[in-house]
Amino acid sequence: MGKLSEVHPGNYVFYDAMQSIIGSCSLDDVAVRVLTRVIGHCPHRNQLLIDCGWAGISLDGAGKLPTGYAVIEGHPNLKLLSMTQEHGRVEPISGPLDYSKYPIGSLLTLIPYHSCATAMMHPVYHVHSEGCLLGKWTPTRGW
Structure with a gap:
């Protein structure tokens, strides 16, 4: 029996x-x-x-979430409808969009449908708790 040399924990x-x-x-x-x-x-x-497009968050989940490809944290009426490589289109699940709530430059937080695919797209992870940056993790790459 060989020695364990690599672990891919995925969603764990x-x-x-x-x-x-x-x-x-x-x-x-x-x-x-x-x-x-x-x-x-x-x-x-x-x-x-x-x-943020599919180069920043996975295309996994199409049609599986009522909110599109991700959950938009704090905005249950918004849906990440579609993405190109570098851009995404967000629309309301119902009704007209109130643009005053989303000024140009404002941030939205996406919770991905599939974390493994999303995590693979980023060279560093910013670790934080309660708004404070605790450190940066650099994932090991290679299969």
């Missing part, structure tokens, strides 16, 4: 929105968040443009 470390759906955890237990900035208002489409 972070959890994600998928795990909250199946009851393994609550959304409050999910340790992965992706911050994104509102970079545009699109009133003709009733949408916000954000600076």
Whole structure:
């Protein structure tokens, strides 16, 4: 029998929105968040443009969450509808968007549907608690 040389713990470390759906955890237990900035208002489409696309958060979860590809923390009426490589389109689940609540430059916090795929897209993890940065973790890469 060989020696263990590598471990890929997956959701055991972070959890994600998928795990909250199946009851393994609550959304409050999910340790992965992706911050994104509102970079545009699109009133003709009733949408916000954000600076996070599939290169920052996985395309996993399409059609599996009522909120699209992620849960937008603190905004249960918003849906991450679609993404290009570097941008996302957010719209309300129902009704018109109140753009005054989402000024250009404001931050939104995304809880990914799949944390493993999302975590692989980032070279460093910022570890914080209660608004204080505690450190940075650099994940080991390679399979």
